[in-house]
Amino acid sequence: MTPEESFAEFYSAHKDRCLRALVAAGTDRAAAEEAVAEAFARAWASWPKVSRHPAPSAWVVRTALNHHVSRWRRTRREVALSADVAASTAGRAADPPERDDLLRAVAALPERQRQVVALRVFLDLDTRQTAEALDLAPGTVTAHLHRALTTLRATTAPDLEVCS
Amino acid sequence: MTTDLRTELSAAYADVALADPLDAVVRRGRRIRRARRARRVGPALVAAAAVVVGVTVVQGEDAVVVPGPIELVDYSVPAFPLSFDQLPAGLVGPSISADPSFDEVGLGAQHAGWSDPDDPDNSLGLGVHDDEPDTSGEDEVGEAEVDGEDATVYRMDVTGGPEAYSVVWERADDRWVRVSGSGRFGSEDAVVDLARRVVDRGMAVPLQVALAPRGWVVVAYKDDRILTLADPAGAPATEAAARTLTVHLPPSAIAPADLPTAVGSVVGPMEQVVVQGRPAHLLPTADGWYLQAEIPDGTAFVLQAPADFTPAQVVAVAEGVARP
Structure with missing residues (x-):
């Protein structure tokens, strides 16, 4: 497989999941699209290195998160997450109300907890990979996930689990 | 029966999809590669650019002796290129x-x-x-x-x-x-x-400095109100970790007595200094130096510089702030 083919395969398989992870982690949709597209472009610019990364999608999301947090972009267009999620869910009449409640509860989590949940859910990363992507200690990731699930169970679904 | 977070969130975000086509991302990646290559051969390109609009990298020939860890050299901000x-x-x-x-x-x-x-x-x-x-x-x-x-x-x-x-x-x-x-x-x-x-004819940037740290680069400006240079050894100026030198002209000056409170995070006493023949005020803050001074027509300006500048270097840079 040529580098072009392997990158195309990677892009096709992961572009939407990476974007969903960033949006679920609390990034405004428009800013997330820009950040993820930029991160994939950087991935291609360094494909010989990134393709050997144990979790290239985690590399992309980390790059996108770093790209997004610049203060210039924050001042320009960051949208409050709660408002963004509320707006995006309001239009989906087909969604069951329990799902809306869950989305709002996720949106209300502290930033790091949201990021951990997003990476575990959408990228299917294990604790070590999540820790690397977010530059956290593995124990901190475990603690954030535990606290997030405890909060979500208490506020929305007592039977909530993260199934494989 | 359990509620599966993965299932619920995946369903909720099912319509969130990246629309950028692969070829656009690849083209963007190629430009990033080209930019990296250009940086590796920077000096040659800088010399070429200098023919038309001056250089964004501070490379003055004559160091100005103001003792300190930063070497200040003569400089003028390059023109808008076209x-x-x-x-x-x-x-x-x-x-x-x-x-x-x-x-x-x-x-x-x-x-x-x-x-x-x-x-x-x-x-x-x-x-x-x-x-x-x-x-x-x-x-x-x-x-x-x-x-x-x-x-x-x-x-x-x-x-x-x-x-x-x-x-x-x-x-x-x-x-x-x-x-x-x-x-x-x-x-x-x-x-x-x-x-x-x-x-290819440049237009002068209307806020200028006459001295700048050797090797630093212009990273932002806006008319005659804001000018920012940054240390290339630091992070991009879009990141909080960047090392920057910024001149800006606020709408109005802050009364000297109010400066420590207004600036905040002050870590030492405010000093009165002289800049361009006028009284000015220099404060050490947790984020570096904050100097409020005036250009000769009485317009106030603020100069912010990293903490490893000496007070004399901050004043020396401020002496060269001008709106030609």
Whole structure:
């Protein structure tokens, strides 16, 4: 497989999941699209290195998160997450109300907890990979996930689990 | 029966999809590679750029002896790189600005704008970009040849606003240029005609410093109000960890007695110093130095510099702040 083919395969398989992870982690949709597209472009610019990364999608999301947090972009267009999620869910009449409640509860989590949940859910990363992507200690990731699930169970679904 | 977080969130975000086509991402990646290569051969390119508009990298020949860990050298801020060979009548400007690059310590997009004082709907813009400018939300309506390059014409539909068109092309030097027009310049013919009148003639940046740290680069400016340089050894100026030197002209000065409270995070006593023959006030803060001074016409300016500048170096840079 040529580098072009392997990158195309990677892009096709992961572009939407990476974007969903960033949006679920609390990034405004428009800013997330820009950040993820930029991160994939950087991935291609360094494909010989990134393709050997144990979790290239985690590399992309980390790059996108770093790209997004610049203060210039924050001042320009960051949208409050709660408002963004509320707006995006309001239009989906087909969604069951329990799902809306869950989305709002996720949106209300502290930033790091949201990021951990997003990476575990959408990228299917294990604790070590999540820790690397977010530059956290593995124990901190475990603690954030535990606290997030405890909060979500208490506020929305007592039977909530993260199934494989 | 359990509620599966993965299932619920995946369903909730099912319509969140990245629309960027693969070839656009690959092209963007190639530009990033080219920019990296250009940085590796930076000195040669800088010398070439100097012929036309000066250098963004501070490389003065004569060090100015102001003891301290930073070496200050003579400098003048490089010009906005392009202009029109002849500006249409009745416009005022330019208002020029530059945003910092997100990828490196350097300039990102630069923009010059002109408008008609009698009818602000009639406006003209000239942008210079390292990457292909974002045209999302605009309709591609035509193609043209500009300076031997293929250019694309876009129309922007602004509800209730004037007709707005732009033409975008990549120059041989890898920079992207965007000429935009609205009102009486808002037509395909008008923007293409204006695009063909773009020339490599610089326009002076109206806020200047006469001294700057050797090796630092200009990363942002806005008219005669803001100028920022950054240390290339630091992070890009879009990040909080960047090491920057910023001059800005606030709408009004802060009364000296109020400065410590207004500035905040002060970590030492405020000193009164003399800058350009006038009293000025220097405060050490947790984020570096904060100096409030005046240029000779009495306009206040603020200079912010990293903490490893000496007080004498902060004052020396401030001595050279000017609005020619």
